[in-house]
Amino acid sequence: MRSVALNSVAAVVKTRPKLSSIWFIPLVALIASAWIVTQYYLDRGPEIKITFTTAEGIEAGKTKIRALNVEVGVVERVELNSNLENVVIYARIKPDAANLLRQDTQFWVEKPRVGSRGISGLSTLLSGAYIELEPGKGYPGKTKFIGLNNRPLTPGTQKxxxxxxxxxxxxxxxxxxxxxxxxxxxxxxxxxxxxxxxxxxxxxxxxxxxxxxxxxxxxxxxxxxxxxxxxxxxxxxxxxxxxxxxxxxxxxxxxxxxxxxxxxxxxxxxxxxxxxxxxxxHPYQYTNEYLLLFDASTRGLQEGAPVEYRGIPVGTVAAISLDLVPRSVHNQQNVPQVPVLIRIDAGRIVGEDSPQGQQKLQARFNEYVAQGMRAALKNASIVTGQRIITLDFYPEVPAGQMSQLAGHQVMPTISDDIDRVISRVGIFVDKLNQLPLTETLVSAQTTLSQVNKVLIDADELVRTGNSLLSQPEWQNMPQELTATIQELQVTLAGFQPDSAFYQDLQQTLQQAKQTLESIERVGHALNSQPSSIIFSEPRQADIQPGATK
Structure with missing residues (x-):
């Protein structure tokens, strides 16, 4: 077996870089993209939300937002709100116009309009409607707004x-x-x-x-x-x-x-x-109100009628109504009074048309009422029946003072003498209307008919008397009596004046003569006035002795 000898060699360890250079290009691209995106959002400007009642004339991506006819933004989308009553406009404002978005900035849709000041918005006939922005003066940064239905009548920058x-x-x-x-x-x-x-x-x-x-x-x-x-x-x-x-x-x-x-x-x-x-x-602005309570009728008095002090206007009648006083007050009165509310101009009495003048007027009227000043109803015109309120002093009245009722100062009143006379005349006329005039006229007519009948009978009687007097026997009666008297006188001439027969006969002749004279007087009276047989002659007035000079 052959052995192999291995030489020990130390290994060299090299550290590899954590980031390869190949990533440099993507990293640069990423940074550039981030910068581009950031710049894009920065260049887009803020998004705002505007609520309108209608989206008439507004289109997403087309409708512009202008300020002083300079484009500062555009509408991006249009949506209905949650309650389906309004529309919400989402718009983008340019960055350089972001400072215009303040607390009191106003938006409205500019379109053709005809108003009292003329025709406006004619340019939108060609370019289409746009949203007008009117910058405010409040704090910046607001992004939610309520749009106006019409152009504001006064610019926000107008002082x-x-x-x-x-x-x-x-x-x-x-x-x-x-x-x-x-x-x-x-x-x-x-x-x-x-x-x-x-x-x-x-x-x-x-x-x-x-x-x-x-x-x-x-x-x-x-x-x-x-x-x-x-x-x-x-x-x-x-x-x-x-x-x-x-x-x-x-x-x-x-x-x-x-x-x-x-x-x-x-x-x-x-x-x-x-x-x-x-x-x-009515040149004065500050007035004091006073409540007047009248027992008499206020017919002829109207709201707006003048209140005068000895012929000088000092106020007006503000209201005439039972509602000026609570119903509980009327229920406590046997005959409810008529409430009248008047306004007195402070400037006319104290010369100061101001709140201070009102206070001075109240203090002065308190003194005047204590001295006998009263309010009264007066007739301004007998023809039209118009009435006014007058203020004057009445020394015979006892001292009085103001009182409070239903939140009003109550001024004492007094009945006018003429009003009392007119009231009595009215009562007399009412009683006269209640009389049975129809029955009275019928009775009077019946009486006149009876009188007429009596006159007709009297006329017939007079005619009968005239016919009697016209008879020959009645006309020859005086001559016959005259002849008889003459015969008696001849007969008496043969008697001694001192004898009793002569005196009796003489007395008889005197009586016959008086009778003849009476008959003649009656005859003359009937001839001159036949009615005297019924109606006696009027008695002659006694002779009045003349005044010594």
């Missing part, structure tokens, strides 16, 4: 003053209607809403620098109408502007005789008057 106008009645105002000052447009109505109280509140924006014209004594009024009047020079037509006639609008001014006041804060409230003449009739 100015926001005020609220409160109206008691319906108005012809519309969003976008102009706000005018002496006929010049200085702002617009931005929003309208109906409050829970039933009043209409309009939000108005006054552009800078015209916002300095709105002061604490400014009065806003409806300028959507027109007025005209006849003057010696012709017809005088007045209107704020043609645009206000077409689309409505409001105007503001400071009433005559009122100071300019001070600047107001953003969000101040003003009453909206029905027309320009109303701001001069």
């Amino acid at each position: 100015g003053l926001n005020v609220f106008l409160i109206s008691d009645a319906t108005s012809s105002l519309a969003e976008g209607a102009p706000v005018l000052y002496h006929g010049f447009r200085v702002g617009q109505i931005t929003h309208l809403e109906v409050l829970s109280s039933g009043k209409l509140r309009a939000s108005a924006f006054i552009n800078e620098p015209y916002n300095r014209l709105v002061t604490s004594t400014s009065r806003f009024f409806n300028a959507s109408g027109f007025s005209f009047r006849l003057t010696p020079e012709g017809m005088d037509f007045e209107s704020e502007s043609i645009s206000s006639l077409l689309s409505g609008g409001v105007a503001f001014d400071v009433p005559q005789g009122i100071n300019m006041g001070t600047m107001v804060k953003d969000g101040s409230e003003f009453n909206l008057y029905a027309g320009e003449k109303h701001i001069h009739l």
Whole structure:
């Protein structure tokens, strides 16, 4: 067996590299890809979500987002929200426009519109609708927004003053209607809403620098109408502007005789008057309300009627209703009183149209009531029956004071003397209406018929007397009596005047003569006045002695 000798040789161990150079190329490619992807996402910009009520005119991948007519993004997809009531627009904003996404940034769909200020969005007829972005001024980084249905009336970058106008009645105002000052447009109505109280509140924006014209004594009024009047020079037509006639609008001014006041804060409230003449009739803003309770009828008194102090207007009637007082109060009264709510202008009494003026007015009225001031109903016109409320002092009344009822200050009242007379006349007329006038007239007619019958009978009697007097026997009777007397006188001539027979005969002749004279008088009376046989002649008035001079 042959042995083989092996020489011991030490092995050399070499360490292989962990990463082969062949992987360098893929690694570089991976880094480049990551950089490209990162750059891609960085270049894409942030994704935002906008909720609209409708997706009309919006298409994914086509509809652009613009700011000041510069493209800043594009719509990527359009989806319905979970409640299926709105649509959600997912859009991508360019990186260099990401700073425009702030808390108060606004979005709306720009498309052709016809409004009070003209036609807008005509360029979209060719290019199609797009989403307009209006940057805000809040903190950046917001990505979820609520889109507007229409273009905002006031740009977010516009400086100015926001005020609220409160109206008691319906108005012809519309969003976008102009706000005018002496006929010049200085702002617009931005929003309208109906409050829970039933009043209409309009939000108005006054552009800078015209916002300095709105002061604490400014009065806003409806300028959507027109007025005209006849003057010696012709017809005088007045209107704020043609645009206000077409689309409505409001105007503001400071009433005559009122100071300019001070600047107001953003969000101040003003009453909206029905027309320009109303701001001069009611130039004051701060008023105190007082409740009047009347025992008499308030017929003829209307809401808006003046409240006067010795002929000078100091307020108006605000309301006339039983609902001003709780029903429990009426139930406690045998004859429920009629509540009337009046408003007194603080500026007219104390000269300060401010909250401080209201306090001074209350203090002064407390003193006046203690001194005998009372409220009364007065007739302003007897023809129309219109009535007003008057305030005056009555020295004969006892001292009084204000009281509280249903949250109102109650001012004592007094009945007017004329009202009492009119009330009594009304009661008399009512009683007269209750009389049986028909039966009375029938009875009177019957009586007249009977009187007429009596007169007819009397006329027949007179005619009978006339026919009797016209007979020859009656006419010859005086001559026959005269002949008889003459014969007696001849006979008596043969007797001695001192004899008894002569005296008796003479007395008989005298009586016969008197009878003849009476018959003649009756005959003459019947000839001149036949009715005297029934009716006696009126008694002659006694002669009155003349006054000595």
